[in-house]
Structures are given as structure tokens and as C-alpha cells.
Amino acid sequence: MRLPFLSMFLTSPFDGIQEHAEKVQDCAWAFQQAVECYLTSQCQTFEELRREVVRLESEADAIKRRIRGHLPIGTLMPVSKFQLFRYLREQDGVLDAVEDALDWISFRQVPGFPKDLNKDFFLLVDAVVDPIEELSKMAREARSYFQTFNEKQRTKVKSIIRNLRHQEHEADKVEDTLKSKLFNMDIDAVSIYHSIRLVEIVGSIADHAENAGDMMRAMLAK
Amino acid sequence: MGGEYIVLIIGYIFGFYMAWNIGANDVANSMASAVGAKAITIRQAILIASLLNVVGATFLGSHVTNTIRKGIVSTQILSDPQLALIGALAALLAAALWVSFATWKSLPVSTTHSIVGAMIGFGIMAGGFDVINWSKLGAVVLSWVISPIFSLVIAFFLFKLIIRLVLSSDDAGAAALRWSPVFIGSAVFVVVLSFLFKTPLGKNLSLAMPSALIIAAVAAYVLGMAGKWMIRRFVIGPQNRGAEEIFRRIQIGTSCYVALAQGANDVANAIGPLAVIYFLVKTGAVGAKVPVPIFLLLFGGVGIACGIWMAGYRVMTTIGTKITTLTNTRGFCVDFSAATTVLLASKLGLPVSTTHAAVGGVMGVGIARGMEAVNFRVVFQIMIYWVLTVPAAALTSMLLFWIIRWIYL
Numbered sequence: 106m107r108l109p110f111l112s113m114f115l116t117s118p119f120d121g122i123q124e125h126a127e128k129v130q131d132c133a134w135a136f137q138q139a140v141e142c143y144l145t146s147q148c149q150t151f152e153e154l155r156r157e158v159v160r161l162e163s164e165a166d167a168i169k170r171r172i173r174g175h176l177p178i179g180t181l182m183p184v185s186k187f188q189l190f191r192y193l194r195e196q197d198g199v200l201d202a203v204e205d206a207l208d209w210i211s212f213r214q215v216p217g218f219p220k221d222l223n224k225d226f227f228l229l230v231d232a233v234v235d236p237i238e239e240l241s242k243m244a245r246e247a248r249s250y251f252q253t254f255n256e257k258q259r260t261k262v263k264s265i266i267r268n269l270r271h272q273e274h275e276a277d278k279v280e281d282t283l284k285s286k287l288f289n290m291d292i293d294a295v296s297i298y299h300s301i302r303l304v305e306i307v308g309s310i311a312d313h314a315e316n317a318g319d320m321m322r323a324m325l326a327k
Numbered sequence: 328m329g330g331e332y333i334v335l336i337i338g339y340i341f342g343f344y345m346a347w348n349i350g351a352n353d354v355a356n357s358m359a360s361a362v363g364a365k366a367i368t369i370r371q372a373i374l375i376a377s378l379l380n381v382v383g384a385t386f387l388g389s390h391v392t393n394t395i396r397k398g399i400v401s402t403q404i405l406s407d408p409q410l411a412l413i414g415a416l417a418a419l420l421a422a423a424l425w426v427s428f429a430t431w432k433s434l435p436v437s438t439t440h441s442i443v444g445a446m447i448g449f450g451i452m453a454g455g456f457d458v459i460n461w462s463k464l465g466a467v468v469l470s471w472v473i474s475p476i477f478s479l480v481i482a483f484f485l486f487k488l489i490i491r492l493v494l495s496s497d498d499a500g501a502a503a504l505r506w507s508p509v510f511i512g513s514a515v516f517v518v519v520l521s522f523l524f525k526t527p528l529g530k531n532l533s534l535a536m537p538s539a540l541i542i543a544a545v546a547a548y549v550l551g552m553a554g555k556w557m558i559r560r561f562v563i564g565p566q567n568r569g570a571e572e573i574f575r576r577i578q579i580g581t582s583c584y585v586a587l588a589q590g591a592n593d594v595a596n597a598i599g600p601l602a603v604i605y606f607l608v609k610t611g612a613v614g615a616k617v618p619v620p621i622f623l624l625l626f627g628g629v630g631i632a633c634g635i636w637m638a639g640y641r642v643m644t645t646i647g648t649k650i651t652t653l654t655n656t657r658g659f660c661v662d663f664s665a666a667t668t669v670l671l672a673s674k675l676g677l678p679v680s681t682t683h684a685a686v687g688g689v690m691g692v693g694i695a696r697g698m699e700a701v702n703f704r705v706v707f708q709i710m711i712y713w714v715l716t717v718p719a720a721a722l723t724s725m726l727l728f729w730i731i732r733w734i735y736l
Binding site (some may be wrong): 111113114115116117118119120121156176178179180182183184234251252253254255256316 | 355359363464490494495496497498570593645652654686689693694696697698699700701702703705706708
């Protein structure tokens with residue numbers, strides 16, 4: 106029975122946003138494993154992990170489409186629809202960047218990343234995984250804020266956003282050091298190109314997380 | 328006289344059918360937010376809704392019955408008892424059929440609108456277009472627009488108030504407890520006032536405005552404090568400190584309030600025409616006003632309760648699974664604004680739709696940024712069906728009037 110009272114209630118986009126954020130977090134783990142595998146010489150599971158990330162990404166895409174497709178004109182929400190979409194785009198950008206990084210690795214079969222810089226690269230991966238975890242925490246806490254409009258809760262979300270900004274800055278620094286070291290290595294040009302591009306893609310994960318934080322800050326504005 | 332009694336029996340059947348339809352169709356309005364916010368179970372909702380609809384119909388519903396008929400259609404068509412009898416039967420059946428059709432087809436219509444449309448159809452058949460009091464009809468139409476807006480405004484400010492006083496404070500649970508007498512008390516205040524001014528019992532007491540206000544205020548204070556004490560005593564435990572948990576209990580009270588208001592308001596839709604038939608058969612004539620005997624109101628209330636029992640489960644199940652975003656503070660605002668609107672409007676003698684009041688309440692909370700996602704455009708969809716309902720019920724009524732007259736005369 107379709108009642109007028111019921112047709113007013115739409116599926117909450119916040120459900121989807123949280124679900125999407127969880128997918129992003131799931132990816133982070135697989136991403137870390139995959140990179141670790143790539144850097145060690147005898148890697149068996151890389152392709153498997155990459156496929157896992159591709160699967161998660163397509164699931165997250167379906168969630169994203171579901172959210173976008175179910176907010177008709179005239180929907181009342183605690184936040185502007187387009188701010189929400191922009192936020193979602195950035196959150197999705199994190200996942201895309203993770204997938205891109207693994208794809209980029211898979212294009213070159215021979216492991217070409219200089220062994221001496223493995224440690225630095227792990228540092229970078231850790232630096233971008235932190236913001237991913239912070240991101241899903243932010244999605245959860247922000248939803249709670251939009252339910253209570255509690256000032257304390259708002260401060261909490263704002264501090265998460267601040268963390269994201271700092272983490273991005275840290276990741277940038279690691280990325281820059283790694284890049285300058287790469288350019289001063291005595292290795293073939295193709296390896297340098299492949300490595301530099303890889304470092305850039307991985308670095309962009311943190312950028313997207315920070316952008317998502319910035320969009321969240323805009324949604325929090327009173 | 329034998330034939331007349333057959334007519335009366337048919338009238339009872341049609342009246343019961345209409346009341347049944349009201350119950351089946353409108354039950355969602357009173358209990359949807361409570362079930363959606365998980366304040367009560369489906370079974371409890373059906374029990375509460377049917378009981379309180381009977382109580383509301385019997386003890387609070389009487390004033391509106393006159394207005395629907397008297398206001399819009401001129402009484403001159405009632406001068407011929409035969410014609411009036413046929414007309415009332417036709418109107419009753421037409422409205423009931425239209426509501427049945429709508430329930431079957433899942434169209435959002437209002438039972439109030441249906442009966443008004445059916446009455447207009449009867450009026451046109453009996454006395455032509457002249458008997459329709461167009462300005463009165465205009466006022467009624469206006470009240471249909473006003474009621475959701477009124478409800479919207481109440482819900483908006485109420486929700487803003489709850490945010491400011493309760494949700495945004497550091498210890499929301501403690502704040503909810505502190506302010507609970509105010510929220511409970513204001514609901515009690517409106518109920519008591521409408522009880523004192525609207526019901527036959529209250530009118531017998533013939534209280535002046537100041538003393539009525541004092542009585543209502545005292546009752547509000549006492550019950551508000553009692554409510555707070557009960558919440559403190561029974562609800563708050565180590566794991567039960569949230570504001571939502573407290574509002575969950577308050578919401579049980581407000582959904583009762585809606586069911587009561589709904590019974591008071593909607594019983595007239597079924598019983599108004601039945602009262603006309605009853606008086607025509609008993610006395611042979613009918614005046615401008617029909618004093619509705621209490622057993623007719625009870626009859627209508629029971630009819631609504633039967634409708635709730637039979638169709639309620641299906642409706643409630645849908646609600647329980649579909650509304651997942653409604654929390655108890657939001658549900659409280661929707662309930663409170665809808666019930667207040669309906670009680671105030673029926674106090675003014677305006678036939679309002681509980682559907683519209685409930686929809687207005689949800690929109691008010693939505694505008695106050697309280698809902699995770701609600702579709703504002705449904706309001707326009709409802710308006711389209713409202714525009715459709717009146718002529719559809721009127722046409723059905725005209726057709727039935729023509730058929731019954733052909734059989735009867």
C-alpha cells in the first residue's frame with residue numbers, strides 16, 4: 106500500500122555515505138597489503154588484492170549512483186544536495202586513486218621501484234592510509250551531528266577535519282622528499298617515470314581525503 | 328413506516344462501511360511516526376489507535392458534524408424529507424466507495440474531502456448549483472491549505488526549540504528530562520482545552536475562558552510533573568540516558584493524542600450523513616442542526632476501530648520497514664503539530680484532513696533541517712489528489728442519487 110505519508114520519506118543519503126565510507130576503509134587495508142606485496146620481490150597475491158580493490162571500487166560506485174539517483178528535486182535534507190554530492194565525489198576520489206595506484210603498478214610487470222627507497226614508500230603509504238581511516242570516522246561523527254546539532258559533536262567533527270588537513274600536509278612532505286630522492290637515483294628513465302607517477306597517485310589519495318574534509322566543513326557551516 | 332426502517336438499516340450499513348474505510352485509510356496518520364520511530368510496536372499501535380479512536384469519536388466528536396453539512400450545502404434541500412433521505416444515503420455511499428477505491432488503488436485522498444465532495448454532489452442534484460454556498464466552500468478549501476501550513480509552522484518551531492533546549496546541550500538526556508514536563512504539559516493543555524470547549528460534557532460545565540484556561544494549566548502541570556516522575560522512575564537506567572529514549576516514551580503519549588484527535592475529527596465524516604438519516608426516519612424532518620446522539624458517535628468510533636483492526640496491520644508493516652530515518656524527537660514534533668492542528672481546526676468547525684496535518688508536520692521538521700531526506704514534492708501530489716477527490720466524490724454521489732431516486736420513487 107503506497108500511502109502519501111510514506112512516499113515523503115526517502116532513503117537517507119547518510120546511510121549510503123556511511124556505507125561508501127566503509128568501502129573506502131576496506132580498500133585501505135587491501136591497498137596496504139598490495140603495496141607491501143609489490144615491494145617484496147616474491148609477490149604472489151598482488152593481482153588478487155588488486156582485484157579485491159577493483160571489486161570494492163565498483164561496489165562503492167554502485168552506492169554512489171544509488172545516492173545520486175534517489176534525491177529528487179524538492180528533497181529536504183540537513184545539508185545542501187550539491188554540497189553532499191561534492192563531498193561524495195571526493196570520498197569516491199579516494200577510492201579511485203587507490204585503484205589507479207594499483208592499476209599503475211600492474212602495468213609494469215617487472216618490479217622497478219628502487220629497493221633503497223622502499224622504506225620511504227612505506228612511509229608514504231602509511232601517511233595516506235591514516236587520512237582514509239580518519240575519513241570514515243568523520244562520516245560517522247558528522248551523521249551524529251546532523252541528528253543532534255550538538256555543539257560538542259560539531260567541534261569533534263571539526264577537529265577530525267583539522268586532522269585530515271595535517272595528515273595531508275604530512276603526506277605531501279613525504280611525497281616531496283620521495284620525489285626528489287627518486288630524481289637523484291641512478292636508474293633507468295622508465296623506472297623513474299613509473300615510480301614518480303606512482304608516488305604522485307598515492308599522494309593524491311590524501312589530497313582527496315582532505316578535499317572531502319573541506320566539503321564536510323562547508324556542510325557544517327551554520 | 329417499514330420502508331423507512333429498511334432505509335435506516337441501510338444507512339447504518341453505509342455509515343459503518345464509511346467508518347471502516349476511515350479507519351483503514353487514516354490509521355497511518357496517527358501511528359506512522361510512532362511506529363516508524365520504533366516507539367511502539369505494530370500490535371500496540373493498532374490497539375491504541377482503535378481504542379482511542381473510539382474514545383475520541385464518542386466523547387470529543389460532535390461539533391464538526393453540523394458544519395460539514397450545514398456550511399456548504401444550503402438547508403433548503405432538506406425541506407423534502409424523501410429527497411434528503413436519498414441524498415444522505417447517496418452521499419454516504421459515494422464517499423465510502425471513493426475512499427475504498429482510493430485505498431485499493433493506493434491514492435492519497437482524504438476521507439474528509441470525500442464526504443464534502445459527496446455532499447456537494449447531492450446538493451447539486453437536489454437543488455441545483457444555487458444551493459451550494461460557494462463562499463463557505465471557499466473557506467473550507469482555504470482551511471485545507473491552511474492546515475498543513477499551520478502544522479508545518481508548529482512543527483518547525485517545536486523542533487527548533489527541541490534542538491536549542493535539549494539536543495544541543497552537553498547532557499541531552501538530562502535536558503530532555505528537565506524539559507519533559509513542558510512537552511508533556513503542553514500536549515495535555517491542548518487536549519484539556521479542546522475537551523472543555525468542544526464536548527457536550529465540557530459544554531455542560533459551561534466554563535468561561537479564564538477558568539477553563541486555569542483548569543487546563545493545572546492539569547498540564549500535574550500530568551507534566553507526573554510524566555517526568557514516571558520517566559525518571561521507569562525509563563532512565565544506566566544504559567538508557569539518551570534524549571531519544573526519553574522522547575520515545577513521550578511519543579507514546581503524543582501518538583495517543585493524535586489518535587484521539589483523529590477520532591474526534593473523522594467520525595463526523597461517517598456519522599454526519601447517518602445522523603441526518605436517523606433524524607429523518609425518527610422525526611420525519613430535519614433542521615439546520617442535527618444533535619448527534621452519543622450512540623451514533625460510538626457506532627462510528629467502533630466502525631473506525633474495525634477498519635483499523637482489519638487494514639491496520641498491512642499499513643503498519645509497510646510503515647515500520649519504510650521509515651527508518653525518523654527518530655523519536657522528530658516523531659514527537661510531527662505528532663504534536665498534527666494533533667494540535669486537527670484539534671484547533673475542529674474547534675473552529677473546519678473540516679481538516681489528518682493526512683494534511685501530518686504531512687505538514689513532517690515538512691516543518693524537514694525545513695528545520697531535522698530529516699535526513701524528505702520529499703517536499705509529495706505535497707503537490709497530495710494537492711492534485713485533493714483537487715480530484717472533491718469532483719470525483721461529487722460525481723459518484725450524483726450518479727448514486729439518481730439511481731436511488733429511480734429505485735425509491
